[in-house]
Amino acid sequence: MSPLEPFGARLRRSMDERGPLCVGIDPHASLLTEWGLNDDVAGLERFSRTVVEALSERVAVFKPQSAFFERFGSRGVAVLEKTVEDARAAGALVVMDAKRGDIGSTMAAYAEAFLRKDSPLFSDALTVSPYLGYGSLSPAIEMARESGAGLFVLALTSNPEGGEVQHAVRADGRNVGATMLAHLAAENAGEEPLGSFGAVVGATLGDLSSYDLEINGPLLAPGVGAQGATPADLPEVFGAALPNVVPNVSRGVLKHGPDAGALRASADRFAEEIRAALATK
Structure with missing residues (x-):
């Protein structure tokens, strides 16, 4: 089975054509209840299908959170497989938010589950944790x-606890977060129009000018919307790396369901605000 065109190239084209908005698919129990759905597999399926049908032809990326599907066991994972399949069939890219990280054959098995092209859960990209050492990836x-x-x-990352690891200073004087960015820049060296190995960088972190975010790869930016960041904050946070930012909005869009028109209107508002922010650079 031949490989796809590299993710970075596909992502660059999708963002240029559709805008850079990434919408999370996070069917947690309280959101299912707000939608008037039961917290069961049927509610999960209805929620996910509604989001994909409403938005898959207008957003660049979906980011399903695997845990909210896994909590229903094998039937929930089956819904996740269908969600990924339908989103990709409609032309959206899928970033699986599973934050996998392990060593050796276990990491290889995670990779096969989400990144092998013939896997039922194959996604265009996967979130991973490097905190068993970058080499473990x-x-x-x-x-x-x-x-x-x-x-x-x-x-x-935008969670307060992340700092105790990511801001820890190594013997060479560089902190761990900066080290991860440097590794990714090396992975992406020479790739055009965009490398395929990106970083998760919170949109709520304020001025990050002390970090080199220009890694020639995408920057997935959670925190826009319910976590407090706005599209207008993005230029200050990301500086010259702004064109490669993929802002993620989850609850800020999803809270408007189950009405498909309201979901689309919310996504369109965020997309327009993000375009306006990009135009400042």
Whole structure:
């Protein structure tokens, strides 16, 4: 089975054509209730299908959170498989938010689950944790290159607890988050128009000018919407790297369901605000 065109190239084209908005698919129990759905597999399926049908032809990327499907066992994972299939069939890219991280054959198995092209859960990219050492990601990097997929590596996350690891200073004077960014820049060296190995960098973090965010790869930016960041904040946070930012909005859009028109209107508002922010650079 031949590999896809590299993820970075596909992502660049999708963002240029559709705008950079990424919408999370996070069917947690309280949101299902707000939609008037039961917290069961039928509610999960209805929620996910509604989001994909409403938005899949207008957003660049969907980011399903695997945990909210896994909590229903095998039937929930089956819904996740269908969600990924339908979103990709409609032309959207899928970033699986599973934050996998392990060593050796276990990491290789995670890579096969989400990045092997013939896997039922194959996604265009996968979020991964490098905190068993960046080298532990090698099986996922290799599988991503082989299949034309990508990775988003946790680098500077928006949760307060992340700082105790990501801001820890190494013997060479560089902190851990900066080290992850440097590794990714090396992975993406020479790739055009965009590398396939990105970083997760929170949109709520304020001025990050002390970090080199220009890694020639995408920057997945959670935190826009319900977590407090706005599209107008993006230029300050990301500076010259702004054109490669993929802002993620989850609850800010999803709270408007189950009405498909309201979901589309909310996504369109965020997309327009993001375009306006990009135009400042």
